[in-house]
Every structure is written in structure tokens, then in C-alpha cells.
Amino acid sequence: MSGVALDLLLQAIPVGFVMFVVLNFGGLLTWVERKQSAIMQDRIGANRASIFGIRILGLLHPLADAVKMLTKEDFTPAHADRLMFKLAPFVSVFFGLAAFASIPFGDTLRILGREIQLQAVTLNVGILYVLAMISLGVYGLMMAGWASANNYALLGGQRAAALMISAEIAIGASIMGVVMVYGSLNMQDIARGQGQPLLPQYFGAWIPAWGLLTQPLAFVLFLTAGIASTKRIPFDTPEGESEIIGYFVEYSGMKFGMFAMADFLETVVIAGLTTALFLGGWQVPYLQPSGFVLPWGATLDLPHLVVVALQVVAFLTKVVVMIWFLMLVRWTLPRFRYDQAMRLGWLALFPLSILNILITAIVLLTVGKV
Amino acid sequence: MVRSYQTTNTPADPRHSSRLSLRQRFYVVEVLMGLALTAVHFFGNMWRHTLRVVFRVKSARGAVTIQYPDERRPYSPRLRSLHRLVRREDGSPRCVACMMCETVCPAHCIYIVATEHPNPDIEKVPERFDIDLGKCVFCGYCVEACPEDAIRMDTGILEFSAFDRRSMIYTKEALLALEPAGPNGAPTSPVPMPPLRRPS
Numbered sequence: 001m002s003g004v005a006l007d008l009l010l011q012a013i014p015v016g017f018v019m020f021v022v023l024n025f026g027g028l029l030t031w032v033e034r035k036q037s038a039i040m041q042d043r044i045g046a047n048r049a050s051i052f053g054i055r056i057l058g059l060l061h062p063l064a065d066a067v068k069m070l071t072k073e074d075f076t077p078a079h080a081d082r083l084m085f086k087l088a089p090f091v092s093v094f095f096g097l098a099a100f101a102s103i104p105f106g107d108t109l110r111i112l113g114r115e116i117q118l119q120a121v122t123l124n125v126g127i128l129y130v131l132a133m134i135s136l137g138v139y140g141l142m143m144a145g146w147a148s149a150n151n152y153a154l155l156g157g158q159r160a161a162a163l164m165i166s167a168e169i170a171i172g173a174s175i176m177g178v179v180m181v182y183g184s185l186n187m188q189d190i191a192r193g194q195g196q197p198l199l200p201q202y203f204g205a206w207i208p209a210w211g212l213l214t215q216p217l218a219f220v221l222f223l224t225a226g227i228a229s230t231k232r233i234p235f236d237t238p239e240g241e242s243e244i245i246g247y248f249v250e251y252s253g254m255k256f257g258m259f260a261m262a263d264f265l266e267t268v269v270i271a272g273l274t275t276a277l278f279l280g281g282w283q284v285p286y287l288q289p290s291g292f293v294l295p296w297g298a299t300l301d302l303p304h305l306v307v308v309a310l311q312v313v314a315f316l317t318k319v320v321v322m323i324w325f326l327m328l329v330r331w332t333l334p335r336f337r338y339d340q341a342m343r344l345g346w347l348a349l350f351p352l353s354i355l356n357i358l359i360t361a362i363v364l365l366t367v368g369k370v
Numbered sequence: 371m372v373r374s375y376q377t378t379n380t381p382a383d384p385r386h387s388s389r390l391s392l393r394q395r396f397y398v399v400e401v402l403m404g405l406a407l408t409a410v411h412f413f414g415n416m417w418r419h420t421l422r423v424v425f426r427v428k429s430a431r432g433a434v435t436i437q438y439p440d441e442r443r444p445y446s447p448r449l450r451s452l453h454r455l456v457r458r459e460d461g462s463p464r465c466v467a468c469m470m471c472e473t474v475c476p477a478h479c480i481y482i483v484a485t486e487h488p489n490p491d492i493e494k495v496p497e498r499f500d501i502d503l504g505k506c507v508f509c510g511y512c513v514e515a516c517p518e519d520a521i522r523m524d525t526g527i528l529e530f531s532a533f534d535r536r537s538m539i540y541t542k543e544a545l546l547a548l549e550p551a552g553p554n555g556a557p558t559s560p561v562p563m564p565p566l567r568r569p570s
Contacts, residue, residue, distance in 0.1 A: 039415045040408045044435040220398070332408040333401060 010116055014105075018120040021316070022100045022268055025323070029264040030062045032323065037331040069257040077149055077250050084147030089251065089258035092140025096265030099133035102126035103272045104188045106282045106311045107289065110304055117188060118282070118312070126187035127179065130273060131172055134229055137266065138164040141231075141238060141247045144259070148250035156246030159338060160231065160238035166345030167228035167235070173353030174221040177360040178277050181214045191281030195288075199367070205295040208285050211278035217356045219278045221349050226270040227329060228345065232263055234333040237341050271322035279318045282311035445526055445555030450510045452527035453501055453540070454548035456520050463546055465520035467494040471512035479505035480512060496542060503530060504538035526551025529561050 035058060038045025047058040054060075076085055103126075106118030123129050138160050145157015179185060182193035190211075198209035212219050228235035239246035248259045275281060286294050287310060291302035302310075336344065383389075393399050419432035436443050445451070456464045467484035485497040512521050525548045532538050549559040 036412065039419070039432065040412045042411065042415060042432075042434050044433045044437070328405055328408060328412070332404050 015120045025268045026264045036327045069254040072253040074253040079149035081147040084143045088140045088144035089255045092262035093258050095133050095137035096262045099269045102129045103276045104191050105315045125185045127185050145247040152244040153249045155244050156238045167225045170225035170349035174218040177215045177218040177356045180360050194280040195283045210280040230266040232330050233335045237338045271319045275318040282315040284314045450508045450523040452525045454525050455545040467496040470515040474511045474515040477505045477507045499542035502539045504535050524550045526557040
């Protein structure tokens with residue numbers, strides 16, 4: 001095999017892995033949503049879909065959903081803008097998928113004499129890329145709302161745009177604190193920075209400098225704004241099941257399913273982003289590239305592939321925990337009214353993020369870098 | 371100046387119970403308390419599910435769901451369910467076709483055709499005894515009106531839907547074949563199921 005072909009093949013590993021993980025998580029989330037909400041509410045949840053009597057805990061329900069969606073009538077309203085109407089769900093799903101590309105899920109993988117960064121796209125401005133993709137996702141909603149030729153859909157699209165602006169500003173401003181602490185826009189650098197010890201002059205090597213510890217306020221603000229950007233309850237004003245059906249009111253069949261899918265993909269993206277920025281990314285506590293280096297001086301050397309595998313597993317575990325938490329929030333909190341969501345975004349999240357930048361700057365000047 | 375009672379017990383009053391406290395208005399603490407509550411439910415139920423499925427502890431129930439029709443909650447013995455006609459020892463109906471039930475029925479869903487009974491001690495016997503369950507309101511008046519205790523509503527059967535109205539008419543033979551429910555209220559005779567597809 002020639003060198004270029006091998007390079008391409010090896011580069012395809014992280015891309016394929018990200019696509020596989022994100023798409024499967026997105027599909028499984030319909031099952032997680034049903035089952036987790038059921039268990040939280042002392043119910044059992046959907047468990048009846050079966051193939052030859054095999055139910056496997058209701059895991060076949062996403063499959064049944066897909067069959068149902070694909071075989072339903074795909075209706076286009078008479079006055080709809082046909083191109084926009086058909087394009088909107090694809091735009092929505094595409095940016096949901098693309099946003100995960102620069103989130104690192106492991107350290108550098110050395111294999112066959114080559115070094116592969118375990119992220120689909122190695123970007124120096126990875127954070128900006130993710131923010132851009134999350135923001136662009138709202139275009140699908142606005143297109144859907146505009147093209148449907150339905151006033152409720154238009155209201156939903158307009159609300160989606162308003163909510164996205166107010167959430168996006170808080171996301172960007174709260175991430176600035178993280179960028180200041182770790183001094184890079186490259187998400188791989190930020191993940192590496194979170195493996196450094198926190199304030200070694202006080203704590204030695206005991207506490208890793210995860211973003212959760214260095215930026216607690218930013219964590220809360222980012223998580224709130226992130227939940228808002230997934231457009232799910234408690235910030236489901238664009239959808240507003242109980243008032244306006246929202247931007248996808250005119251959609252049916254798999255196009256409707258793609259909007260639901262986009263919401264789940266954004267949940268995965270926010271979980272991945274939170275993990276990468278605040279929960280140490282792929283870092284396992286005390287795991288260095290050579291193996292475990294425990295704070296009291298003991299070491300346990302591990303082969304390179306084992307270390308990388310541990311990192312990937314750690315990243316996926318953290319993402320799963322974050323998804324669990326986002327689902328917990330979605331099934332616990334009542335929804336905000338439109339004006340309440342706006343007030344929270346502009347009068348609480350945004351000023352507090354600016355305050356967080358200020359505090360971070362002062363602390364960095366007095367204490368010094370982590 | 372005397373304060374009128376209205377100013378102290380309205381939402382305008384800062385001490386009124388509908389006013390949110392500062393902690394509630396701050397929102398974060400309340401959110402965390404709510405999340406803690408649902409998380410406790412989640413983990414408690416997961417633990418009980420695990421006990422039940424993995425360790426086979428039958429008493430551990432992670433959900434309050436009764437998985438009808440696999441599981442049924444016990445019915446009350448007073449439940450008025452599908453009618454049945456009580457049989458004599460020789461298998462013939464105890465009914466003497468006195469028309470009391472047909473007369474008292476507020477929905478006019480009972481249709482009786484009387485005929486002579488072969489036994490001269492018994493005056494009459496129904497030749498036809500049809501109940502249109504599509505009309506029946508399950509008031510139980512027929513059971514109360516019957517002087518012979520010949521009709522009862524104790525089969526425990528509640529599932530008798532059908533694809534057309536004709537299938538909802540239960541004849542004498544069908545009603546005679548039904549048995550009373552068991553001590554737990556569960557039906558003992560087979561539920562009379564209509565054909566799965568509408569006859570074309």
C-alpha cells in the first residue's frame with residue numbers, strides 16, 4: 001500500500017469513529033429518552049416492539065419508529081416554498097452532525113509510524129468551528145418556519161432565531177473563560193491542559209485542572225445556554241408543544257423525524273462539548289501518556305494503545321453521563337415561557353458570563369496560570 | 371389606621387404564600403432540588419429493576435406499571451361485567467322468560483322469545499335470549515329484577531369489543547356457556563373474541 005493511501009485510511013479512522021458514535025448515540029437517544037423518563041417516573045417505558053417475540057428492553061422501538069416514519073405520507077403544503085421546505089431538515093441534521101467534528105475524543109494515536117490526532121478535524125480554532133456549526137443549525141429551523149407557509153411555523157422559526165442568539169452569546173462568553181485559562185482555541189490543547197495539576201504549589205499533583213474546577217461559574221452558564229441551544233424542554237420555545245406546535249408543524253414522515261433527530265444530535269454535541277471543555281475531555285485522572293502516574297509517586301506503565309483506549313473509553317463515559325444529565329434536566333424542569341427564556345438569556349446568562357470573564361482575568365493575574 | 375383584611379391576604383402582599391422567596395427566585399437551588407428528587411427516583415428504580423431482573427428478587431418492583439393484559443389488577447367482586455345466564459343442573463337455562471329484565475332494561479338491549487318448557491312444573495323457557503352489548507349500559511337492573519336469579523354479571527369479562535354491531539349481540543347459547551369469575555376476579559371462561567378482521 002502506498003504511503004498516501006495509508007495516510008488517508010488512517011485519517012479516516014477518527015472521522016469514521018465520530019460519525020459512528022454520534023449517529024448511533026443520536027439514534028439510541030430516542031430509546032434513552034423513553035426509558036430514562038419512564039424510570040424517573042416509576043414507569044416501565046415502551047417495551048412492546050418485538051421481532052419474533054424478542055423485545056430486548058424496548059431497543060427495537062427506534063427501529064419501529066424509523067419504519068413508521070419512512071412509510072408515512074411525506075406531505076408538502078400547497079403554498080410552501082418547495083426547495084426550502086425540503087432542504088430545511090437536511091440543513092438541521094447536517095450542522096448537528098458536523099459540529100462534533102473538532103471535539104477530540106483521545107490524545108495522539110501513534111500507529112504504523114504515524115501520528116493521528118483523535119478528532120475528526122484538527123483545527124487550531126476548533127471552538128470557533130463548533131460554535132459556528134451550532135449557530136448555523138438554527139438556519140434549518142428558520143428555513144422550515146419560513147418555507148412552511150404557516151403562521152405558527154413562522155412564529156416557531158422566529159423564536160428559534162431569537163433563542164439561538166440569546167443562548168449563543170452566553171455560550172460564547174462563558175467559553176471565553178475556559179479559553180483564557182487554557183490559553184488556546186484548539187480543543188485538543190484545552191483537553192491536554194485539563195490533564196495538568198491544578199495549582200501545584202498548593203495541592204501538589206492531586207487535583208487535575210478540569211474546567212469544572214477552574215471555571216465552575218462558566219460550567220453552569222455554558223450548560224444552561226447549551227441546553228437552550230438544543231431547543232429541548234425547558235427551553236423548547238421554538239417548538240412549544242403546548243402552545244404553537246412550532247417550526248415543524250407542517251412536516252410529516254421522516255422529515256419530521258430528522259428534526260427530532262437534529263435535537264438529539266445537538267444533545268450529543270452539547271454533551272461532547274461540555275465533556276471536552278469542562279470535564280477533562282478524554283483525560284483519565286493521573287493517566288499520563290506513559291501510563292498511570294499517581295500523586296504519591298507510584299507509577300504504572302501501560303502500552304500506548306491501552307492508554308489511548310482508556311482515554312477514548314473515558315471520553316465516551318463522560319459523554320454518556322452528560323447525556324444522562326441533560327435527559328434528567330429535560331424530564332425534570334417545567335418549560336420556560338418565551339419571555340422568561342429571553343429574560344434568562346439576556347439578563348442572567350449574558351451578564352454573568354461577562355462577570356465570569358472579569359473574575360477569570362483577575363484570578364489569572366493574581367494566582368497565575370494553572 | 372386599621373389594615374383591612376384584603377391587603378394582607380392577597381398576592382400583592384409580600385408575605386402571601388404565592389409569592390416566591392428569594393431562594394426560589396434565584397432558581398438554581400430549586401432546580402438542583404428538583405433534579406435531586408428525580409435522580410433519586412431514577413437510581414432507586416434502577417436498583418430495584420436490577421434486583422428484580424439480575425438477582426431475581428420478586429418483591430423488588432421498580433415501577434408501578436401493571437402490564438395489562440399480561441397482568442391484571444384484581445377486580446372488585448361487585449364489578450358488573452359481561453352477563454351470563456345461570457344454568458340448571460341439567461344444563462337448561464334457569465330463566466323462565468318472565469320478561470322482567472326486558473321490561474326493566476333502560477337501554478332496551480334484551481330481546482326474549484318465550485316458549486313452553488317440556489317440564490310441566492316450569493311454565494316457560496326462553497327460546498331466544500339476546501343481549502345487544504352495543505346498547506347495554508351495564509346498570510345491573512336486569513340482575514336485580516330477575517326473580518329466578520337466572521342472569522348475573524359476574525364473569526369478570528370486560529373485553530368484548532367487535533368490528534361490527536352484529537357481533538356485539540350475544541345469544542342465549544353464548545351467554546349460557548359463560549362461567550363466573552374466579553376468587554381473584556379474573557375470568558375463568560374464555561373471553562369471547564370476535565374475528566380479528568372485519569368480515570368482508
